[in-house]
Amino acid sequence: MNTTHTRILMAAALVCALALGTTVAQAEDALPSWNDGKTKQTIADFVKRATTPGSPDFVPVAERIAVFDNDGTLWSEQPMYFQLAFALDRVKALAPQHPEWKTTEPFASLLKGDVKGALAGGEPAIFQIVMATHAGMTTEEFEKIVRDWIAAAKHPKTGRLYTEMVYQPMLELLAYLRANSFKTFIVSGGGIEFMRPWTEKVYGIPPAQVIGSSIKTKFEMRDGKPVLMRLPEVDFIDDKAGKPVGIHKFIGQHPIAAFGNSDGDLQMLQWTAAGPDTRLMVLIHHTDAEHEWAYDRKSSIGRLDKALDEAQKRGWTVVDMKRDWKVIFPFAR
């Protein structure tokens, strides 16, 4: 074969390989927002081991499952979980239809702008707020409400859309894993139907690969048209010991890589650590007060305490956001 033939074939092979995504993407190119160092190297080594045919650590494509927490792992979670901001906005929007809220807690405090007072009621208060704002409509109606809110609502500190407050290094990591034939899943304590309307566009993760907490739905005929009504009843809490349960229920396979940032992710990481030999457990440690937030053991949101001890004890990878990331948000590039 002459040189021209060879060039044509190589070009064709390259196009084909790019399209297939089976080329082993190199970490140096694929993770430009990660500083060189031990953390980036650990991730790159893991991917290389898992994807090198013939290596004793090789993992078949069907088993390349990576799971990611969402709040604090893929996007920010301060000064309050973004879904709580959504719920509070919904309380305001729905208030005219609920005159009784003016004198009923936690709504009364909320409507006076006293978020702290409203949340002083703890979990029961949050439960009431969530059910009042997340149930009582069809799944289609709720999806539209989420789409409209996420397209317009702005973060109180940055003034950015919430979907802009995702972590650039994690977007690169998601793409890098997928380029190496990993299937990426979200496993979040947040609401599954709060995430699904936008995760494909923002993270490249389709609805069927989003696992989260949920309320029950009920199939009904409404004017001859089938709908699913959202009921004010908890179906599943995908947090802490619920995360391995959710992974097993929705994925049915052991992940080989897990990424979290708080004690709510401890059991997900433990479950991953108990899986196949080639595996990677990662915690994102919020250390960059200048560009994002710095918090861990004493934070009421995203507390990282027991999981940090366990990571140190077991040699799991801890991402130090200030040290390991060049940039936090895509808009800051």
Place this chain on the structure above:
Amino acid sequence: MNTTHTRILMAAALVCALALGTTVAQAEDALPSWNDGKTKQTIADFVKRATTPGSPDFVPVAERIAVFDNDGTLWSEQPMYFQLAFALDRVKALAPQHPEWKTTEPFASLLKGDVKGALAGGEPAIFQIVMATHAGMTTEEFEKIVRDWIAAAKHPKTGRLYTEMVYQPMLELLAYLRANSFKTFIVSGGGIEFMRPWTEKVYGIPPAQVIGSSIKTKFEMRDGKPVLMRLPEVDFIDDKAGKPVGIHKFIGQHPIAAFGNSDGDLQMLQWTAAGPDTRLMVLIHHTDAEHEWAYDRKSSIGRLDKALDEAQKRGWTVVDMKRDWKVIFPFAR
């Protein structure tokens, strides 16, 4: 470019296209076990419409979701659901550890070989049998029990492995849809963990694309190792009105194609019919008593009555197994 160049490029393009699976597979080649006629044509037309760029019926790849019932749609379900045969075998295997079963129904009848007597207790009896055989172990232990059984147990009539009693035309249909970039899901009333250990090998459907009924699991540390214990408590019944709920929960998108065979699939087909404009609703009608079984409106297993009326009323596609299929089982080819 000379002829040799062109040939090389065409060969490279073909390899690439095959690998990508983006060639529009032709029904004539892809469905050899389907007789030519209206049914095959309807399926082929639907796939062509959904995958032809520029067509008003074109469906983007991300929305090409096809859902399949399992019992009676992908494999046989007579003379009893295969999972029930599994449960009965498990009762026999576990009997030595349960001397009390000798005098307790429904176990006593079962152990005497009187299946009909045991099942006379109706749903509560079945519930007892399922819980006694499906709960009380880790998910890993249960998976091994299923794998061992499915690899060895033989069907009482054909003497074949249960996984050999899958429908050849449906295997072709699954592959044909996937070759046209559809994602294929099982949505079955059967147990999710009874199916997942073998669906990938038998149907090419990975665990995360299997939806079914489930019992609850609980995360626990056992000798320092995390396990999920299977509890004798129903988590979700993925049947009838539960099927749209399961589809929404696990997939989070409307299917555009649904395949069932009984009244248990009616709501799944209604839900699909209420989705995007390009859609296909199909019922498998068991009409071939010679090569499989013939049953519909009066069968206690896989009853097809209301759904058949609805199919006729709404113009859904009904596969007549005797008329539309050249062969039923792969081993009969």
